[in-house]
Amino acid sequence: MKIENEEELRGRKEYSLTVNGRKVMVFVHPSKTLLEVLREDLDLIGTKCGCDDTNCGVCTVLMDGHPVKSCTILIPQAAGHTILTIEGLEAAPDNLHPLQQSFIDHTAIQCGFCTPAMVLTAKAILDENPHASEEEIREGLHGNVCRCTGYKQITEAIMAVRDGEYGDFLQWEEVNHK
């Protein structure tokens, strides 16, 4: 039988937010983090947990287009906002976001645990500055730890999208994220 904490149950409140283009309502305790709500209540387990204190970045999601560490956003702070997780980035299983395709093609993936967050952060970098230099891309990735790759193939993948090798990514987003 599932054992619930009475105190926790009594403290639950309703929060509505937009996740991956869909309005959702959750009924949870306000001390829950956005990461916990995404993983436990919405089953969006593409967002990972690596440290609990914002230092590793594997929990990064986009909130109103900006990268945030979901492990330290409390659900009341996320209420009313628009969240994009890795599950919402692709248009369809066979129509990946240009950044996803580029990460695959450039072998910018090893263990993959940081990859969803890395791709989302890359999107935020290019959305803000479609002509970001390599230095600017590296600065933008500063909060995302990758222990495997050394970032060369990751930055190559992002620059290939920036340079139009996967078509106009802004246009792709325009068409597919509406």
Added chain:
Amino acid sequence: MESLIGKGCRRIDAYDKVTGRGLYASDYDNQFTHVAQIKALRSPYAHALIKKLDISRAQALDGVIYVMTGYEKGIDWDQFPKAAVLAMDRALWAGQTVALVCAETEEIAEKAVDLIDVEYEVLPHVLDYYDAIKPNPAAVVDPDYETRDQGFMDRPADRATNRVSPNIVGAYFMNEGNVEEAMKTADRIAEGEFWVGKKTASPMECANALCRYDNDGGITMWSNGAGVHGVIKQGIVRILGMEESHVRVIQPYMGGSFGSRLNPFIELLTALMCIRTKRTVRYKFTRKELFIASPSNWTCITKVKLGAKNDGTIVANDYYLCEEIGAALNNTFFSGRLSSSGAAPVYTWGHNIRMDTYAVTTNTVPAAEYRGLGCPEAEFGIECLINQLADELHMSPVEIRKKNMIKRGERDCYGELITSTGIEKCMEAVADAIKVEEEPVQDMGVWKKGRGIAVAGKQNTPLGRSEAEVWFNSDGTIELFISCDENGMGATTAMTQIVANEFKVPIEAVKTTKGDTAITPYDNYSASSRTTYNCGNACMLAAQDCIRQLKDEVARAYGLHPSKVEIEGTKAILKGSYVQEVDIPSLFVPVGMFTQGNWGLQKGSPVKGHAVYCPAAIHQWGKDGRADRVWNWFQYSACAVEAAVNEETGQIRILKIASSADTGNPINTETIRGQIIGGIHMAVGFATMEEHLYDDKGQMWNCNLSDYRLPLSDTLPTNDNVFTFICPDPLPDGPYGAKGMAESITIPVGPAIAEAVYKAVGVRVTGYPMTAERILKLIEDRDAVSEGGAR
């Protein structure tokens, strides 16, 4: 079809990982209902007597299922991984488990941990080599070392006698030639003592395991541990006394390992709790626990003395090494032999070498495997001294190394034949890329530039068998079943590539299933960079076994000798027959009342190839520590850097870096490139940032990712300043001539940076991490000496 070997095929797991669909062990909570949670009470002291341990209030808390202590009945902690041992009357390091609580929820488990009443009597502790090695140390970690029953060592030769300190718990000695006589013939002696910091592998996914209690009394485990068969299942069977048929271990995607998950510290405790509670249980380390309670690497102290002729020929190496292994009671693993193997594969030493090596215990987290198995630590001093010799002799660092390297076909100091070495090519490639023999232009103000180079070799240890199974399905699709680990390095892609190549099909035509003891065949584990070699050979053999059977079947059907049949994917090409080409799936007979399939090819029933590959065993070494087979083969790497050192702050910045790998014939050039860049990135962390730091209680205080700095996106220079080279020397017994490569990459980076620092600011580093504080101190000492001289 064109060969797939040496091609940068796409990773077979890339889609799963880039879409977030791939499941990791830590994602499995959602797959079950009512998962009980485990939380640990840990010792806050590095060394303490446990005077009182009262768990009754915790047990009484509603929702608590089980509380385990070191006195758990029927458990022999000696058999457990050292980091998994629960303290009994004495806590041996700050972070050791004192009690383990299993409860309905994480919150209840945490509350119960707080309710455990424990009283400690703090004892003096030893935290590093220098304290531990004293003849009368403040603490003795394993006082029973000498009185414990004989036979606890798997190799009696490793047992330490005549110990300098009671904390020495392992020893290995090796002698080739006559070091003392050879030293007398040297024109110049270079010597030094070198240290390195204690590190945690820090994969992005913290260690975790989930264990289901099955209806038949067996267990099924999902964890991010390595070695589903050889480490986890066999560990559970042997240590917990389970029947093999009652243990199933599944390895989903792993969020990194770098060797650190070869130690089943979390799996055994999770399985034990599962059996005790008959519940599905989950144990998940926090990032802090990963630092204080999961094995660190082992640090090594080396004292190196090299004798050389004026022309740069090294005539002897007098080498001392001590592994600092943490709080390991009943050590059966460490003797210094593993790490000191780093001194063997690169140089001849004039065939005069003496290695005196030891293992010493401390009150810190027990050590275990981490990328390079002590070789980055063991080779640091050697490479630093060779650079120093080159500087003193006004020789090129490339020339002095060339003069002293072992060539293919020669023997190393153990007496082993070196069958493959690409070290010279590796060195030349990076030296050329960074132009290490030229001086950089000083144009960065207080940032002074310098260039340095170093090389490295790393043994591969024979570690048992790998098996592989290859199916040719009746519709012509191909499947591969293996149990090697996929820590992220791309091994499963390389394995798939090998099978696809044998069948002459694109890699996409082969589906690979991996890491489930109920489905995939035995593999010991992926360690010592062995997967490409060991599992790769098994995959190749299994594919060939399957192809041989297909040839037999086709030959039978068309009245030919099997040698007249070639298999190319789903086609058989026939020689000398009335048909030239056969669609193999068409030979599989449908099931029907009039065609009972007692033999031959039948729809739905795959043709199965199976293979075992296991390297030859090593030979017990004699009193001189030598034998003609100690290791298996050797991987090589070289690194050159241009670094800038800020004379005012001591900071180091890498401006250019080149790394090369002798991979044997490469299987997948792109995943190898990833391993090279990832390896140097990690090694820059070793060399400049990462170390455990302790407070006066012996607690690690930087046990989080803001105080324990990992290399980030700005650690390496921009892409046009990062150079990678694959410099293969084929390994005769490797699949297509391939060998492993992931460990050697990390070894030469530290000493190359150390030499660049010397060239930049004229100070000799004797250890790492070379933090800004340490470099600044050396610069200040240098200035004090030169000012003193001026007066």
